[in-house]
Structure formats: structure tokens, C-alpha cells
Amino acid sequence: MILIRPASLKDYKEIAKIHVETWQFAYNRIMPQEFLLNLSKKKRRKKWKEIIYKEEKGTQTFVAEKDKKVVGFCFVGYCRDQDCNSETGEIWSIYVDQNHMNQGIGTKLMKRAVVFLKKEGYQRAILWVLKDNLKTSVWYEKLGWMIEGKQKIFKKANFQLKEVRYYRDL
Numbered sequence: 001m002i003l004i005r006p007a008s009l010k011d012y013k014e015i016a017k018i019h020v021e022t023w024q025f026a027y028n029r030i031m032p033q034e035f036l037l038n039l040s041k042k043k044r045r046k047k048w049k050e051i052i053y054k055e056e057k058g059t060q061t062f063v064a065e066k067d068k069k070v071v072g073f074c075f076v077g078y079c080r081d082q083d084c085n086s087e088t089g090e091i092w093s094i095y096v097d098q099n100h101m102n103q104g105i106g107t108k109l110m111k112r113a114v115v116f117l118k119k120e121g122y123q124r125a126i127l128w129v130l131k132d133n134l135k136t137s138v139w140y141e142k143l144g145w146m147i148e149g150k151q152k153i154f155k156k157a158n159f160q161l162k163e164v165r166y167y168r169d170l
Contacts, residue, residue, distance in 0.1 A: 002105055004112045007052050007061035007073065014070035015052075015063065016044035022095040030132045032159055051075070058120055062112050064096065064105045072096035074109040076116055079126055081165075083150075089122035089170075110143055118170045125170055130154065131162040144168050 007015065020039045027036060052061055059077030063070045073095060079088040091113055096106045117125050127145065129137055137147075150165040 001066070002071075002103075002108055003065040004062055004108050005065065007063045009049065009052050011061075011063050011070050011073075012048040012052050013045055015048045015061070015073045016041055018070070018073060018095055018097050019044050019048070019093070022098060025098040026095075026133070026136070027130070030130055030161065035156060035159065059092075060113075060116050062109055062116070064100075064109050066100065066105070071100040072105045072109055074113045076113040081126065081150075084126065087121075087123040089117035089120060089125045091125060091127035094127075106139070107143065114168075114170060122170055124167060126165055126167045128152070128163045128165055131164050137164075137166075140166050 020041045023031075023039055024036045048061075055061065056077065059075070061073060061075045064072035073093075075092040075094075077090060077092060078086075079090040080092075081090075084090075091110070094106060094109055094113070096109070114125065126148070127140065129140060131151070141147075145166040145168045148165045148167045152163050152165075154161045154163050
């Protein structure tokens with residue numbers, strides 16, 4: 001059974017581990033290997049501890065728990081894009097451990113995130129996906145997300161990738 005619940009401070013280490021390992025798995029052919037191999041779980045742990053500890057009003061981190069172990073997470077809140085109004089929320093991140101993918105866990109996290117955004121009063125939601133991440137784009141579209149057409153550049157020191165924005169009405 002999968003339990004979707006708000007994250008607590010005790011979850012930050014597992015969230016960081018999933019975050020780094022999922023990037024290394026899912027972006028294996030999209031991002032340079034050197035970049036992926038140098039992702040730091042220690043830095044991610046620090047970041048997630050801070051995020052959960054200081055969670056702002058209108059934001060929430062949810063975790064998916066299976067057999068009392070965190071196997072996925074989703075972080076949602078207000079839209080960070082300047083062209084969005086106060087009626088637009090955003091899925092900031094959603095990741096599932098590679099050993100638990102294709103089991104409906106991501107879909108359950110997404111549904112819980114959408115419920116949260118609705119309760120917060122948002123009428124619309126957006127999310128960003130790497131343009132070359134076709135598998136995830138297909139999954140978003142199956143869940144009712146539509147490509148909007150806006151693009152931005154994901155920049156790192158030695159590479160850059162295009163991201164595209166998706167939206168859905170809530």
C-alpha cells in the first residue's frame with residue numbers, strides 16, 4: 001500500500017537521496033555524465049532539510065511511503081514565473097525512486113499535489129520539464145497536462161538544456 005503524506009523533517013535524507021539518484025537515472029542520456037556523477041547527496045540533504053524546516057505558507061512537500069520507506073516526493077506551491085498571476089500554482093518537483101517507478105506512485109503524488117493546489121485556491125497549475133525528457137512529457141500529458149509553449153533554459157557551468165512549460169486547469 002502507498003501512503004501519500006506531508007513530509008516531516010525526518011524525511012529530508014530520503015528525499016535528497018531520491019532527488020539525486022533519480023536525476024542520475026532519469027537524465028542519464030540528457031545531461032552530461034560528469035555533472036550527474038558529481039551531484040552531491042550531502043548538499044541535497046542540506047537543501048531539503050532547509051526547505052522542509054522553513055516551508056512557506058502555500059507550499060508543501062509530500063512523500064510517498066511504501067512499507068514505511070519513502071519512495072517518492074513532490075514539492076508544490078505558488079507559481080515562481082513572473083508571467084503568472086496569483087491564481088496559478090506550480091508543481092516544483094516530482095520524483096520517484098527508480099526501483100518504484102511505473103507502479104502508480106508518481107500519479108498518486110501528482111493527484112495529491114493537485115488537491116493541495118485546489119485547496120490553496122489556485123485555478124490553474126504549471127510545471128516545467130526538460131524538452132528532451134520525452135518519457136516524462138508523455139506521462140504528464142496522460143495526466144491531463146498540456147504543453148503551453150513557453151520555454152526557458154536550464155543553465156549549468158558546462159551545458160544548457162531547454163525546458164518547456166506545461167499547464168492544466170484545476
